[in-house]
Amino acid sequence: MAPDQISLPAELDNLPRFIAFAADQARRQGFTPQRVQEIELAIEEALVNVMEYAYPGKSGTLILLTGPAPPGQLTFEIRDRGETFNPLDRNTPDLQSDLMERPVGGLGIFLIKTLADELSWQRQGSENCLTIGFTERHVH
Amino acid sequence: MSIFNPGDKLTMEIKELERNGTTITASLEGRMDALSAPEFSRQMDAWIESGLEKLAIECSRLDYISSAGLRAILITAKKLRARSGSLRLAALQENVRTVFTISGFDKIIPIAATLADAVKEQR
Numbered sequence: 001m002a003p004d005q006i007s008l009p010a011e012l013d014n015l016p017r018f019i020a021f022a023a024d025q026a027r028r029q030g031f032t033p034q035r036v037q038e039i040e041l042a043i044e045e046a047l048v049n050v051m052e053y054a055y056p057g058k059s060g061t062l063i064l065l066t067g068p069a070p071p072g073q074l075t076f077e078i079r080d081r082g083e084t085f086n087p088l089d090r091n092t093p094d095l096q097s098d099l100m101e102r103p104v105g106g107l108g109i110f111l112i113k114t115l116a117d118e119l120s121w122q123r124q125g126s127e128n129c130l131t132i133g134f135t136e137r138h139v140h
Numbered sequence: 141m142s143i144f145n146p147g148d149k150l151t152m153e154i155k156e157l158e159r160n161g162t163t164i165t166a167s168l169e170g171r172m173d174a175l176s177a178p179e180f181s182r183q184m185d186a187w188i189e190s191g192l193e194k195l196a197i198e199c200s201r202l203d204y205i206s207s208a209g210l211r212a213i214l215i216t217a218k219k220l221r222a223r224s225g226s227l228r229l230a231a232l233q234e235n236v237r238t239v240f241t242i243s244g245f246d247k248i249i250p251i252a253a254t255l256a257d258a259v260k261e262q263r
Contacts, residue, residue, distance in 0.1 A: 012174060012175055013175070015173065015174060015175050016175065019173075034235060037204060037235055038235075040204070041204070041206055041239070044173055044174060044206045045206060045207055048174045048206075048208065095243065095244030095247075096244065096247075098248065099214075099217055099218060099221055099248040099249075100218060100221060100222075102214060102248055104211055104214055104215055104218075105207075105211060107207040107210055107211070107243050108206075108207040110242075110243070111206075111207055111239070111242065111243070114242050
C-alpha cells in the first residue's frame, strides 16, 4: 500500500498540493464538507508557519502524513528537518482591540488551536514533528 | 464541497464593480489563502494610490479564507481608516464568516448582509 504522505520542498508554491492531499484524506475519512474545509484551513496555517520558520534562508523538505484512523477521525503529522522550533509556543493573540490598535498577525496558530481536537509538538532527533488531530464536530 | 482542484493555482479573483470618485465597490471570489492574499494586497495598494477611500466588497463567492487573507484585509482596513475612509464586506458565506468570528474580525470589519446595505452604511 502506498504510504499516505506527501513530501515536497518547503515552499509556498507547493501549498496547493499539500492542501489537496489533506482534503483528500479528510474526505476519505467521511468528514462533512464544512469540516473538510476547517481541516484545510488548520493544515494551511500549520504548513505556512513551518515554511516560514523551519529553514530560514535555505531550502528543505516538508512531509505531511497521516496514520490509520477510524472513520470520522484523522491525525496529521508535519515533519521538517529544520532548526528546533515549536510553533505552538505562542500567546493568544489580541482579539479585542480596535481596528487601528489590532496587531497584524499571530492568528494562524490560534486558528489551528481552535479548529483541531489534538495538537502537540515534539523534537524527534533531527526533526520537528507537529501532530494535528481532527474529529467530526462543528466548531461554531 | 470543497472547491479545491489540484490543477488550480491562484483561484482568487477580485473585480471592480463600480467606481465613483474615491468610492469603489468590488467583488472577491474563490480562495484567499497564503498564496493568493498578496495579489489582493497589490490590488488594494493600487486602488489606494489612485485615491480610494471607501471600499465595499461583495463576498458571496468567496469560498475560503485563511489568516493570510485576514491579515491582508486588516492592513487594507487600517490604510483606509487612516485616510478617513473605510472597508466594508458584504454577503459572507457561513464558513468564511466563522473564520471572521473566531478571529474577532467581526468586531473591527463591518459586515453587511448585502452589498447594497454595505454601500448604504458607508455613505
